[in-house]
Amino acid sequence: MTLDSKIPAGRLEDKWTSYQAKSHLINPANKKKLNILVVGSGLAGAGAAATLAELGYQVQCFCYQDSPRRAHSVAAQGGINAAKNYQHDGDSVWRMFYDTLKGGDFRSREANTYRLAELSAPLIDHFVQQGVPFAREYGGVLANRSFGGVQVQRTFYARGQTGQQLLLAAYSQLSKMIRAKKVAMFARHEVLDIVVIQGKAKGVIARDLATGEIKRFAADAVVLATGGYSRVFRLSTLAIGCNGSAIWKAHKRGAYFAAPSFTQIHPTALPQTSESQSKLTLMSESLRNDGRIWVPKKKDDNRQAKDIPEEERDYYLERRYPSFGNLAPRDIASRAAKERIDAGYGVGQLKNAVYLDFKHAINKLGKDVIQDKYGNLFSMYEKITGINAYEEPMKISPAAHFSMGGLWVDYELMTSIPGLYAIGECNYSDHGANRLGANSLLQTSIDGYFILPNTINNYLEGELKETRPDVNHPEFVKVEDEVKSQIGKILAINGHRTTDDFHRELGKVMWQECAMSRNKKGLEKAILQIKEIKDAFWKEVKVTGHDNEMNPELEKALRLADFIELAILMCTDALERNESCGAHFREEYQTEDGEAMRNDEDYKYVSVWEYDAGDFKLHKEVLEFEYVQPTVRSYK
Amino acid sequence: MKITFKIWRQEGANSEGSFKTYDIDGLTEDMSFLEALDHLNERLVLKGEKVVAFDHDCREGICGQCGVFINGRAHGPHDHMTTCQLHMRSFKDGETIVVEPYRAGAFPVVKDLVVDRxxxxxxxxxxxxxxxxxxxxxxxxxxxxxxxxxxxxxxxxxxxxxxxxxxxxxxxxxxxxxxxxxxxxxxxxxxxxxxxxxxxxxxxxxxxxxxxxxxxxxxxxxxxxxxxxxxxxxxxxxxxxxxxxxx
Missing domain, CATH: 1.10.1060.10 (Alpha-helical ferredoxin)
Structure with a gap:
């Protein structure tokens, strides 16, 4: 199969408009006959399910949580970008497009990235209409703040709970359509496989997590909106239930996986304190607007932060990147922190953290202003660490956070399986090799609200003539049997190690070899180690309880089984890419002062992987840059 | 840190439930309360027993999925705090902690500590x-x-x-x-x-x-x-x- 990105012809500025003008339409009476499954209820999933239902389609929506309102979009803190230019500071769609393309180190499509910027302004209009209580100025207009990697103020926010407020707006809109009986919601349901019939996605197999019942759902199209897979590292900022199972199963059924190793390590999370830790809490990047990051100039300095005088502090981001300073993009800020920590300048009990200090901002602006901007983040910090960050600096550390990689999609957000779409974080579309802060809420919302509802008709129009296979089709029976047999197999192993034990082992290998910095030897070793973990898992894991009941241990084991396989692909991908770009930093490819060395001559493509009976075959989508010439990405 | 957990176990909505006692060692003050439950569950698995089912997801106080009664209080001993934000440093070594699901007619128990909201x-x-x-x-x-x-x-x-x-x-x-x-x-x-x-x-x-x-x-x-x-x-x-x- 060839990779057709389906980028419309014409000028960059006109592509989306001309696409919409030419795509097929479906009349309202026919939309009613079409059934769409939406897997996931975050901003992408809930936005898509509600909008598709408003358009007249029959929608069934799934989430593994007890309510769609819990999806992990809820945890995004800092904000959402939009090229409104309300601050009159020189912003524009073009500048936002450029910032995003550059932020992603020129590893995304121009057309996709431009569309992201183009649709950002109407998205803010939409969320205001839906009642999101965005921060306001006294005069009543919307307020903005800065985020990493840009020099304008284009981030809209609702305190430190922007994701929560946007998700609740999407959940509200979804609830409206549930009440109208246009969406059937299946909470506590986990999609365990995709049913592909004659090359087209026609349904899913899901497990009712409350009863263990395995169910079949048939449809005319399937939309995956399942979020990121950074839990492959075990310790991450993600929710415990976040997983890669649906996209992994889709991959094994023929959907190509793009740039799996492009995962973002966030610079400002709370440091790990013990082995038994289950997650790393994020501290919003917005804190870097007013907080200054530093470590002591002296190695192994055991003095308390307040006892270290100004001249003995190393504000290393300001030192290395004077023009962006503390607002350097995430990949750069994380690597810089790792560099200082590895060199022995880390702080905290395990010497694995750096300081994020608000002393100067509090002195300058007053405690009230800081409290108004970040109050909930400071109180969250105190709840978790017992430390008052108005009095002493926060201790922060890099943590796995976001997957730029995901299922390969074309301009219409369709995967390489016709009728199977991937939206939001689970696809690879706009962020390239590194996502800019506050672009995540943006991309996931735009995919769900604006793009998919305008592209899916182009496919479904052709499906009107087809009869929808019913759930007794032999392929449904076959896939269901496979799901059941995997569950049976895991429960039957009855070994001597817990799922968490294997997950910790996998996480350590991935964090060591496939996170902030990577090298050939390490990745080759990691692949062998992960294969050993896989073998051991299928011989030694112990899962108690039964398949026909609520069984959280079984859920975990099924997710981990897929993470293990995905981890092999991530390392394979990182190994193949002999360059450093964005979040992908290969130690062999760096400048003398430790900056990433991109290689456009040989790697100006998206790595697109096809599953091939346990192995992976590489396809390349070469990126054409017509409007912006890739330059060395400098924030100095 | 050593803790005795008295935890409500209930197979399903229509089954009778009861408290079960678990003595658990090897906890630390830095662990969150839910990590202590994870720790208990790992030990239960190794003993061949079913894990305690409890709701949780983001573990940073924002998704709202976690929530149990701890020593007679919703979300535990502190005001304005979710269960996932509670840490074991709030308890004393050797303490007995009673954990039960939310009790309300409109929130029927699904299993153990999980309720239907x-x-x-x-x-x-x-x-x-x-x-x-x-x-x-x-x-x-x-x-x-x-x-x-x-x-x-x-x-x-x-x-x-x-x-x-x-x-x-x-x-x-x-x-x-x-x-x-x-x-x-x-x-x-x-x-x-x-x-x-x-x-x-x-x-x-x-x-x-x-x-x-x-x-x-x-x-x-x-x-x-x-x-x-x-x-x-x-x-x-x-x-x-x-x-x-x-x-």
């Missing part, structure tokens, strides 16, 4: 939205909203839907939850066209779901992780009276 979703379905289709919005700054109004709206919009207010209320009232959502939207200009319909629809549903009435004991606001004040309930009641009198 879909009644909340059904309240939301009765009007916690603005009826406007995607794609119909006007320019955002065309609606001016004073900072104080946006801030007050945000204060109540911050509700995480965890259900601690219901669990702690002697009447199992959902007034704090429902009022928070109504006031979030009814304070804003965008919420005005449906303000009355929303108020009546959502409060009616509260009664249909068998939540109790509010008698202003203020127990809920002590537990609310989002620190929503009971003045939100007073505001809802005032809006209700106004709506009934003046339509």
């Amino acid at each position: 879909t009644a909340f979703d059904r309240i939301i379905e009765q009007g916690a939205y603005i009826t406007a289709k995607t794609g119909t919005a006007a320019e955002a700054n065309a609606i001016l909203i004073p900072k104080e109004v946006a801030d007050n709206s945000m204060d109540v919009a911050a509700c995480i839907g965890c259900g601690a207010c219901v669990a702690t209320c002697k009447n199992a009232s959902a007034a704090l939850f429902t009022s928070a959502k109504i006031n979030h939207l009814n304070k804003l200009p965008q919420g005005q066209p449906e303000a009355h319909r929303r108020l009546v629809g959502m409060t009616d549903q509260m009664a249909i779901e068998n939540f109790g009435s509010c008698t202003f004991t203020a127990a809920c606001e002590v537990e609310c992780p989002a620190e929503i004040s009971i003045s939100s309930i007073a505001e809802m009641n005032a809006r209700y009276v106004k709506a009934k009198l003046f339509g």
Whole structure:
């Protein structure tokens, strides 16, 4: 199969408009006959399910949580970008497009990235209409703040709970359509496989997590909106239930996986304190607007932060990147922190953290202003660490956070399986090799609200003539049997190690070899180690309880089984890419002062992987840059 | 750290439940309460027993999925804190901790510590939205909203839907939850066209779901992780009276 990105012809500025003008339409009476499954209820999933239902389609929506309102979009803190230019500071769609393309180190499509910027302004209009209580100025207009990697103020926010407020707006809109009986919601349901019939996605197999019942759902199209897979590292900022199972199963059924190793390590999370830790809490990047990051100039300095005088502090981001300073993009800020920590300048009990200090901002602006901007983040910090960050600096550390990689999609957000779409974080579309802060809420919302509802008709129009296979089709029976047999197999192993034990082992290998910095030897070793973990898992894991009941241990084991396989692909991908770009930093490819060395001559493509009976075959989508010439990405 | 857990175990909605006692060692003060439960569950698996089912997801206090009764209090010993934010340093070495599910008629037990809070979703379905289709919005700054109004709206919009207010209320009232959502939207200009319909629809549903009435004991606001004040309930009641009198 060839990779057709389906980028419309014409000028960059006109592509989306001309696409919409030419795509097929479906009349309202026919939309009613079409059934769409939406897997996931975050901003992408809930936005898509509600909008598709408003358009007249029959929608069934799934989430593994007890309510769609819990999806992990809820945890995004800092904000959402939009090229409104309300601050009159020189912003524009073009500048936002450029910032995003550059932020992603020129590893995304121009057309996709431009569309992201183009649709950002109407998205803010939409969320205001839906009642999101965005921060306001006294005069009543919307307020903005800065985020990493840009020099304008284009981030809209609702305190430190922007994701929560946007998700609740999407959940509200979804609830409206549930009440109208246009969406059937299946909470506590986990999609365990995709049913592909004659090359087209026609349904899913899901497990009712409350009863263990395995169910079949048939449809005319399937939309995956399942979020990121950074839990492959075990310790991450993600929710415990976040997983890669649906996209992994889709991959094994023929959907190509793009740039799996492009995962973002966030610079400002709370440091790990013990082995038994289950997650790393994020501290919003917005804190870097007013907080200054530093470590002591002296190695192994055991003095308390307040006892270290100004001249003995190393504000290393300001030192290395004077023009962006503390607002350097995430990949750069994380690597810089790792560099200082590895060199022995880390702080905290395990010497694995750096300081994020608000002393100067509090002195300058007053405690009230800081409290108004970040109050909930400071109180969250105190709840978790017992430390008052108005009095002493926060201790922060890099943590796995976001997957730029995901299922390969074309301009219409369709995967390489016709009728199977991937939206939001689970696809690879706009962020390239590194996502800019506050672009995540943006991309996931735009995919769900604006793009998919305008592209899916182009496919479904052709499906009107087809009869929808019913759930007794032999392929449904076959896939269901496979799901059941995997569950049976895991429960039957009855070994001597817990799922968490294997997950910790996998996480350590991935964090060591496939996170902030990577090298050939390490990745080759990691692949062998992960294969050993896989073998051991299928011989030694112990899962108690039964398949026909609520069984959280079984859920975990099924997710981990897929993470293990995905981890092999991530390392394979990182190994193949002999360059450093964005979040992908290969130690062999760096400048003398430790900056990433991109290689456009040989790697100006998206790595697109096809599953091939346990192995992976590489396809390349070469990126054409017509409007912006890739330059060395400098924030100095 | 050594802890004795007394945990409510119940196979399913229609089974009898009971407390079971587990002595557990090897905990540390830095562990979160849910990590202590993880620790217990790993030991149960190795012994061949079923794990304790409990709801949780984000583990940073925002998704609202976690929530159990700990030593007689929703979300444990601290005010305004979710179960996932609670850490073992809040307990003494050797202490016995009693853990049970939220108890409310409208929140039936699903299994062990897991309850069914879909009644909340059904309240939301009765009007916690603005009826406007995607794609119909006007320019955002065309609606001016004073900072104080946006801030007050945000204060109540911050509700995480965890259900601690219901669990702690002697009447199992959902007034704090429902009022928070109504006031979030009814304070804003965008919420005005449906303000009355929303108020009546959502409060009616509260009664249909068998939540109790509010008698202003203020127990809920002590537990609310989002620190929503009971003045939100007073505001809802005032809006209700106004709506009934003046339509």
